[in-house]
Amino acid sequence: MRPADGRVVFAHSGDKLVYHKLYDDWRVHSGVDLAANPSSQVKAAYDGTVTDVSADGFGKFIITVDHKYFKTVYSGVSTDKLAEKGKSVKKGDIISGMPDKSTLYDMPHITFEVIYAGSSIDPEPLFK
Numbered sequence: 001m002r003p004a005d006g007r008v009v010f011a012h013s014g015d016k017l018v019y020h021k022l023y024d025d026w027r028v029h030s031g032v033d034l035a036a037n038p039s040s041q042v043k044a045a046y047d048g049t050v051t052d053v054s055a056d057g058f059g060k061f062i063i064t065v066d067h068k069y070f071k072t073v074y075s076g077v078s079t080d081k082l083a084e085k086g087k088s089v090k091k092g093d094i095i096s097g098m099p100d101k102s103t104l105y106d107m108p109h110i111t112f113e114v115i116y117a118g119s120s121i122d123p124e125p126l127f128k
């Protein structure tokens with residue numbers, strides 16, 4: 001399930017390095033950036049348990065959800081309706097709101113990652 005309505009504005013880079021303008025360096029992009037309206041909600045992509053909610057250093061938050069065999073990570077989310085650590089979530093449950101602004105794009109966005117066996121995988125094929 002796509003965790004937010006909106007389009008992919010920065011794709012998963014696999015093993016390729018891509019330029020990151022915020023950090024002014026080259027790095028692997030381990031998730032996909034989804035841009036959406038700031039009134040949009042961020043939803044759990046699958047059933048699981050929120051295992052971490054932490055500040056990202058840019059005034060936003062990172063939510064990690066454990067799904068037993070893999071994890072999903074939602075970075076850059078707002079404090080609006082922020083899920084609590086330890087909470088069980090179902091696919092489609094609201095876990096946060098979209099941020100109202102972005103440090104990288106002209107539109108609000110979140111970064112969505114899927115981690116399987118300790119490595120990030122491209123989440124975009126899972127949206128279909």
